[in-house]
Structures are given as structure tokens and as C-alpha cells.
Amino acid sequence: MDFKNLNIADFARYILSGINFILFAIILPIIYLQPDTIKDLLAGNSFLSLSVLGIVIGYLLDILKVYQLTPRFKSNRQKFMKKVSEILDVPNEEVSSYFSLTTKLSNRFGNYDLERRRSEWVLALHTAITLILAIVVWCSIIAYEVWFKVFSTRSIIPIVAGVISLLLSIRLFNIADGERKKLNQDFLIFLQKNKKEIVNSWKLKLPKGDAQ
Numbered sequence: 001m002d003f004k005n006l007n008i009a010d011f012a013r014y015i016l017s018g019i020n021f022i023l024f025a026i027i028l029p030i031i032y033l034q035p036d037t038i039k040d041l042l043a044g045n046s047f048l049s050l051s052v053l054g055i056v057i058g059y060l061l062d063i064l065k066v067y068q069l070t071p072r073f074k075s076n077r078q079k080f081m082k083k084v085s086e087i088l089d090v091p092n093e094e095v096s097s098y099f100s101l102t103t104k105l106s107n108r109f110g111n112y113d114l115e116r117r118r119s120e121w122v123l124a125l126h127t128a129i130t131l132i133l134a135i136v137v138w139c140s141i142i143a144y145e146v147w148f149k150v151f152s153t154r155s156i157i158p159i160v161a162g163v164i165s166l167l168l169s170i171r172l173f174n175i176a177d178g179e180r181k182k183l184n185q186d187f188l189i190f191l192q193k194n195k196k197e198i199v200n201s202w203k204l205k206l207p208k209g210d211a212q
Contacts, residue, residue, distance in 0.1 A: 005121070013119035017126040020060025022050055024127075024134040024165065029141060032157055058126075067125035070173065080184050087191045088199055101197055106190055112174045121176040128172035131165040138162035 027050070031038050040046055061067075070075065081095045088098055106114045138158040145151040145158075191198065 009116040009119040012116070012123045014058040015055055016058070017061050017123055018054035018056065018125045019051075019131075020123075021061070021130045021133075023055045023058050024130050025137055025196035028134070029137045029158075032161075033141070061126050062122070066129055068124050069129065070125050070176075076180075083188055084191060087188060088195060089135065090199070094158060096196065102187070102191060102194075102203055105194075105198060105201060113182065114187060117179065117186075121179040121183065124172045124179070128169040128176065130171035131172070134165045135162050135169070138165065 027041060032042070048162065068077075081092065082097070084099060085092050085095050088095075090098055103115050103118070138161050141152075141158045142162070143157065145155050
């Protein structure tokens with residue numbers, strides 16, 4: 001990742017995804033189990049270490065394409081890529097390359113925000129999956145307290161946290177699905193209006209003085 005040229009899309013997709021993972025799946029459960037550790041977590045060195053860890057986790061989530069684990073993602077992607085193939089009249093195996101190229105061209109020649117908008121729904125899906133993992137963590141804490149008979153009125157906290165995590169994850173899945181559909185439609189319109197330029201963008205353009 002090039003931090004010198006970091007933009008909003010990179011920040012949302014890589015850094016915020018990791019920070020959300022650290023917060024919801026690690027820090028909040030730790031604070032519940034050990035309330036006194038909050039001071040240590042907010043200390044300079046610890047905070048810096050958590051920030052770096054968040055970036056690493058966010059980058060790892062993207063490399064592993066965790067967002068593709070969501071329901072119907074593969075089938076929806078195949079339908080979308082088929083439409084791209086039909087509009088540009090290119091083989092299916094080349095669609096991914098044209099998809100990446102079109103995203104770059106849209107940012108270079110116009111304020112379409114295709115890359116930023118895609119990063120936002122990816123962030124939403126990463127966060128939703130993180131919240132699902134957080135639910136597992138909270139349920140494990142509840143099971144531990146019940147098993148060792150330390151369940152008390154304070155144990156309502158992980159129950160509420162688990163319910164809130166579930167509701168938020170469902171909401172984020174729905175938001176991401178809606179935003180992805182709107183972005184795909186805009187992307188296809190961009191392809192239709194700029195088909196010739198996109199297909200010819202793979203050709204090398206020599207400086208005028210070097211042309212023969």
C-alpha cells in the first residue's frame with residue numbers, strides 16, 4: 001500500500017476494515033472481561049500497535065477477499081461480469097482486467113467515484129462479517145460464565161452486545177447489497193457510454209515525436 005498517495009477509497013477498504021475488526025472483535029470483549037485494561041489499551045505504544053495491527057488485518061481481509069463470503073456474492077458477480085462481457089464484446093476471461101481498467105479510467109477522467117463507492121460497500125461487508133465474528137466471541141463469553149457459574153446481572157452486557165451486533169450486521173448486509181446494485185448499474189452505464197475508449201485504452205500511445 002502506498003501511504004503517500006493514500007485516498008479515501010484505500011482508507012475505507014484497508015484501514016477502517018481493520019480498525020473495525022480490532023474494535024468489535026477484540027477491544028470491546030477485552031474491556032468487558034478486564035475493565036482495567038482500557039487505560040493500557042489507550043496508552044501511546046499500545047494504541048500505535050493496535051493501529052498498525054488494524055492496518056495489517058484490514059489488508060489481510062482484502063487479500064483473502066473475505067467480502068466474497070457473503071450470501072449470493074459469487075452468483076451476482078458472475079451475472080454482472082457477463083453483462084460487462086456483453087457490453088464490451090470481450091471474452092469472459094478478460095472481463096476482470098477491463099473491470100480494473102475501467103475503474104482507474106473513471107477516476108482519471110471524471111468525478112464518478114466508482115472506486116470509492118466500491119470500497120464503501122466492501123467496508124460494509126467486512127464490518128458485517130466482523131460483527132458476526134463478534135457475536136461468536138460474545139456467545140463464547142456467555143457460555144464461559146454459565147459453565148463456570150459466574151453468570152450475574154453484569155452478564156446482560158454481552159447479551160445486549162451480541163443482539164446489537166446481529167442487528168447491525170443484518171443492516172450492513174442489506175446496505176452493502178443495495179449500494180453494490182446501484183454501483184453496478186452506474187458502472188454498466190459508464191461502459192456503454194465509453195466503450196470505444198475503454199477497449200482501446202490497452203493500446204500504447206507513443207509520443208508524437210516518436211511516432212513513425
